[in-house]
Amino acid sequence: MNTECTFFQENAEAFALHAVEGAERSQMERHMLWCGPCRRGLAEVRRVTGLLPFLSPPALPSPSVKARLFERLAEETTDDGESIATFSNPWIRTTLVDRPERGARNKTQTGAWQRWIAPGLIAPLAICLIVLSAWTNSLRNEVSMLRSAEASRTSAIVGAPPQSGMQLYTFRPACEKCKEKQAAGQFGGNPEGSVGVVVAWDLDPNEKHQVWCVDSQGQKRLVSDLEVEQTGSVFQAVSFPEPIGGYEQIYVAQHDGTADPAAELLVAMNGEHEVEASDATPGNPVTD
Amino acid sequence: MSDGWCTFRLSRAGPVMRQDQRVSENLAELADAELVDAMAAGDTRAMDVLYERYSRAVFSFALRLLGDRAIAEELLQEVFFRSWRQARKFSEGKGTFITWLLSITHNMAIDEIRKQNRRPQRADSADPVLLLTNMTDGADPVEDQAVFRTVRDQIATAMTLLPETQRSAIELAYFRGLTQREIAELQGEPLGTIKTRMRLAIRKLREHLDDQGIELQ
Ligand SMILES: [Zn+2]
Numbered sequence: 001m002n003t004e005c006t007f008f009q010e011n012a013e014a015f016a017l018h019a020v021e022g023a024e025r026s027q028m029e030r031h032m033l034w035c036g037p038c039r040r041g042l043a044e045v046r047r048v049t050g051l052l053p054f055l056s057p058p059a060l061p062s063p064s065v066k067a068r069l070f071e072r073l074a075e076e077t078t079d080d081g082e083s084i085a086t087f088s089n090p091w092i093r094t095t096l097v098d099r100p101e102r103g104a105r106n107k108t109q110t111g112a113w114q115r116w117i118a119p120g121l122i123a124p125l126a127i128c129l130i131v132l133s134a135w136t137n138s139l140r141n142e143v144s145m146l147r148s149a150e151a152s153r154t155s156a157i158v159g160a161p162p163q164s165g166m167q168l169y170t171f172r173p174a175c176e177k178c179k180e181k182q183a184a185g186q187f188g189g190n191p192e193g194s195v196g197v198v199v200a201w202d203l204d205p206n207e208k209h210q211v212w213c214v215d216s217q218g219q220k221r222l223v224s225d226l227e228v229e230q231t232g233s234v235f236q237a238v239s240f241p242e243p244i245g246g247y248e249q250i251y252v253a254q255h256d257g258t259a260d261p262a263a264e265l266l267v268a269m270n271g272e273h274e275v276e277a278s279d280a281t282p283g284n285p286v287t288d
Numbered sequence: 289m290s291d292g293w294c295t296f297r298l299s300r301a302g303p304v305m306r307q308d309q310r311v312s313e314n315l316a317e318l319a320d321a322e323l324v325d326a327m328a329a330g331d332t333r334a335m336d337v338l339y340e341r342y343s344r345a346v347f348s349f350a351l352r353l354l355g356d357r358a359i360a361e362e363l364l365q366e367v368f369f370r371s372w373r374q375a376r377k378f379s380e381g382k383g384t385f386i387t388w389l390l391s392i393t394h395n396m397a398i399d400e401i402r403k404q405n406r407r408p409q410r411a412d413s414a415d416p417v418l419l420l421t422n423m424t425d426g427a428d429p430v431e432d433q434a435v436f437r438t439v440r441d442q443i444a445t446a447m448t449l450l451p452e453t454q455r456s457a458i459e460l461a462y463f464r465g466l467t468q469r470e471i472a473e474l475q476g477e478p479l480g481t482i483k484t485r486m487r488l489a490i491r492k493l494r495e496h497l498d499d500q501g502i503e504l505q
């Protein structure tokens with residue numbers, strides 16, 4: 001328990017009632033990312049505040065609201081179809097739309113996939129981080145922006161990673177189970193920034209996964225929960241409390257209820273797992 | 289909770305299911321989490337079912353917060369539209385679908401209220417607390433959805449157990465969008481007093497709701 005915890009606990013009710021704003025709210029949001037006890041305390045408070053909306057007198061909306069909503073959904077569906085069809089970046093298309101079925105790849109294909117995803121990742125990552133500089137929780141919404149990124153802009157960024165300050169790291173399997181399943185991934189971000197993008201695949205979608213970091217004092221901290229798709233893939237931006245270059249390690253762990261679960265996928269931030277510059281040239285996508 | 293529905297629901301399909309002809313019987317039987325998955329895959333029929341289940345609760349809340357039917361309807365549409373776009377981000381581990389919807393509603397409405405609060409107020413504008421407490425929407429009373437009636441009765445009962453000062457702290461913050469500092473200023477009380485009132489109020493509400501076994505998740 002430290003002074004941040006004390007502050008958090010003194011203000012948890014006000015926070016849940018939306019009565020804490022500005023810098024104090026941001027501080028509490030950051031604290032929650034890594035402090036389990038405070039996060040759990042807030043969840044208890046929210047169990048109560050989550051019922052307050054039901055104090056509202058029952059009222060009926062006009063039927064026209066539903067009609068307008070479904071008109072918008074119809075437009076949205078059409079727009080999506082068009083943007084996927086015209087998108088020219090093979091990484092996005094293959095990863096989010098045409099990801100090979102589990103088990104469809106053999107070992108050689110996995111190698112090729114890993115070779116080309118690394119360079120292909122830099123451009124979307126850079127765009128992501130620009131788009132996400134103000135941090136949004138819903139990366140999915142940004143995919144349409146990535147899809148429509150101009151090819152020229154994409155290749156310009158890929159050709160100039162040093163200027164963007166972007167670094168790409170490879171997650172290494174840190175447990176036998178992950179080695180067996182060929183779980184792997186990459187982590188990208190500017191070491192001086194506090195937002196990174198986690199891309200991983202072949203994680204167990206039935207288990208809860210989290211991103212953890214180890215700071216320079218060797219202290220482990222929970223950073224964020226991961227949203228693993230049913231295919232076992234993850235594509236998610238993660239906000240860290242400190243610049244990512246200052247951490248010793250960043251890892252993905254299966255949530256096991258302990259305060260610091262063992263790593264499944266691991267990145268050492270000392271450069272050991274950095275993707276080499278020679279890899280960072282556009283490669284050819286795998287053709288299945 | 290195993291099926292994604294609220295634990296206080298009275299039956300699986302619930303009385304909220306108006307027989308909208310466009311919705312297949314099968315989908316209407318699905319739990320929220322399954323419908324959200326279908327929605328994430330682009331199935332608008334799943335949205336249809338979820339809208340029928342929860343639009344009244346969302347609209348009632350929005351109307352209470354904003355006090356204006358037209359704006360509340362805009363918000364209702366926006367909340368469901370966002371839930372459609374963000375369906376893939378919703379995971380049951382974070383709570384129930386209705387909790388998620390209501391929390392989007394609250395965030396957006398509070399932003400709107402604070403924007404309005406920054407505009408000059410008319411000198412004769414009504415007392416916000418009284419306005420909210422007594423507000424009906426001018427139309428004939430609407431019958432409550434049975435599935436939410438229990439929780440509404442219990443939270444309303446719990447609120448009556450609070451001293452007036454604690455109740456008004458909740459009203460001003462949660463429904464009127466005032467920060468704890470603004471409440472302290474408005475009521476001429478130290479900030480610490482307002483924090484304490486909020487803490488005691490939530491604690492007392494929790495005790496009552498736990499005694500009654502009422503919760504959404
Ligand atoms: Zn804490």
